[in-house]
Amino acid sequence: MYLPSDIILTDFCPLSITTPLTQEKSIEYLIQLITRYICAHTPSEKPSAVERSVRESVEYFAVSPEHIHSRELYALTLTDNQSSPSKKLHNEGFYCIDNFPYEMSVRVRMEENARLAERILNRLYHQQQTPPETLIHVTSSGYSAPSPAQRFLANKGWTETVVSHIYHLGCYAAFPAVRAAAGALHTSLALPTHRGDKRVDILHTEYFSLHLNPTAREPEDIIAFTLFGDGFIKYSVVPGTEYTPENGGLRLIAMHEQLLPASADAMTWDIDTHSFALHLSKSVPTQIRDHCLDFTHHLCAKACIDLASQKDTMAYAIHTGGPKILDFIEEQLHLPAKALRHSRELLFDRGNMSSAACPHLWDRLIRDQDIAKGTLVLSLGFGPGLTMAGMIFEKV
């Protein structure tokens, strides 16, 4: 009972659905939203004084424009002067500053989440004729049954495509998704009379801006609302026999996943009445720092890699959790300068795109001409649990 595995990630389609907002602009936006909320609820306070104090606090805790230049925040892209009652709910941005839906119910957000995911599926598959045998939809921003993936496939007539969901796992969810894709391909070859599947497609839609809640304004909320951005990307996982080398890809070599001890409350993501609610503790970066080296050794051992002697020749796709996390990883793994350049660039360009971040990095590594085929890639992700997940790939 042994199967020589040959599973390749390829054909990445990163998707941009709106013009990213600069960090300065989104910070200003947050200041205005919080100020208006406070003024509406404590009319006795002087608006200019409220704004001054909000500005001070937000600017102190916000992730600096030095680290993040811009983020895609789809729900916010309807600005003041564009807003009109008729447009507001019509897919050109969900929120407008003059009429911000502080009390919008979670149900309405779920509907919007599903609508956007289905629209993205329609756009991505518009010209495609061949269905994947499996479609995996990864998201932590909303759940419906039937899911947008199911509705899309039924409408498209692709009724034999098997739907899988990777829901509510947060930032590290790309790793379980690739694991599920590999599992589907291996199983399709293993069951006696089943055809070997040709393609699993994975779609990430992380619509974080939908859950912006300016009534939450603790330091951790301000960090979260200035760190995360929306992220959308699709790619395919194929057996080697179906791979087109000109398209570029990453062959899966090894994977590892682990829960960190005594860290469950450090990062939570819960369904609340009005939106999903994020809690991020300050301890997250240090907990990752304290475990990343051991974890990486475990992962490398599974791929027969000696980190110390091979790290200078490897490439890196480390989740864009935040500037501090990247600094700690670089330091703990004693990585060469610029090893994390793709992570830092992606964080700068788009913020933390949750589960969509690692696939964006994988795509950038494949397209980076300075990284030769044959290069080994170490990819790490972190999420609620705390969970640390990682994979070793070979660029092919």
Place this chain on the structure above:
Amino acid sequence: MYLPSDIILTDFCPLSITTPLTQEKSIEYLIQLITRYICAHTPSEKPSAVERSVRESVEYFAVSPEHIHSRELYALTLTDNQSSPSKKLHNEGFYCIDNFPYEMSVRVRMEENARLAERILNRLYHQQQTPPETLIHVTSSGYSAPSPAQRFLANKGWTETVVSHIYHLGCYAAFPAVRAAAGALHTSLALPTHRGDKRVDILHTEYFSLHLNPTAREPEDIIAFTLFGDGFIKYSVVPGTEYTPENGGLRLIAMHEQLLPASADAMTWDIDTHSFALHLSKSVPTQIRDHCLDFTHHLCAKACIDLASQKDTMAYAIHTGGPKILDFIEEQLHLPAKALRHSRELLFDRGNMSSAACPHLWDRLIRDQDIAKGTLVLSLGFGPGLTMAGMIFEKV
């Protein structure tokens, strides 16, 4: 690239966490809850007249005690005289009739859902020393991050167990769960330096009673609230080399899954402000009727089974979707009398336990001495999409 598959489902632990309520009692309970709600909101109406009209409607649409004898409804098992403010939220039943939380927020329900799942995990693994390599938690009744599975594993010190979730798929979710388990086992054998995994555990916690919402009282709501029951079960998926034949099991032979056309709105399950909300259309049974034969032929073809000539020797685990669905399946597949006895008995004993129903049936087939080892088993499930899912097993 070929792997002789030998994946076996075994070691089923069905779990009962409270005394099932008789159908008569739960129907009476529903009548009282709806009546009190209406009376509280339209004080001008005469309570006795309201109750009479509610009773008439509920008794007309409710699933009859002839088909369902009792259901486990954990959230309701705190009765009037047991209730006290201090007990109410302390794990002895979540709702009491005199102080029913019509307006309880979805967040509080999510917390209760996670609490129960974690308590069940602790109970089930209390004496177990060996962790599974993968733990798959299947539920459609609530989502938290970290999940109860992650919190349990971290507390238990089983930090290397990989967690997967099958969330929000509804009644057919056992099939994706088994597919994911098979995928994990196959992949563990396929990656070059990975150990072959020994065991994947699957846990279903379907806490439907948590979402009882007596403010919804359309005929479809009454059907749903008198059809579904809570369901809890754990089992293992192992490679043949790890299987203990005395324990009994089912070997996976083939699987198939398909979306039914133009059926997306027939069954929906959505996150609402106060609870998750079910919509069931009357057309569900007929849509299943119209597609089940074709679907079964497809599935049987994958296992090289000729349904017509083999059906009399096979055993059946058809999801307990409701009395009508079972009648239609029996009729369309021309099944022999009593072929669906396990489905009818389980429906009678416990109602529709959503994703936990098929595993309960698999367990009953394994324990049924009248079904010999070597017997082929056809199992079908139905859920949002509409999705039809099925597997062929061999009793081993």
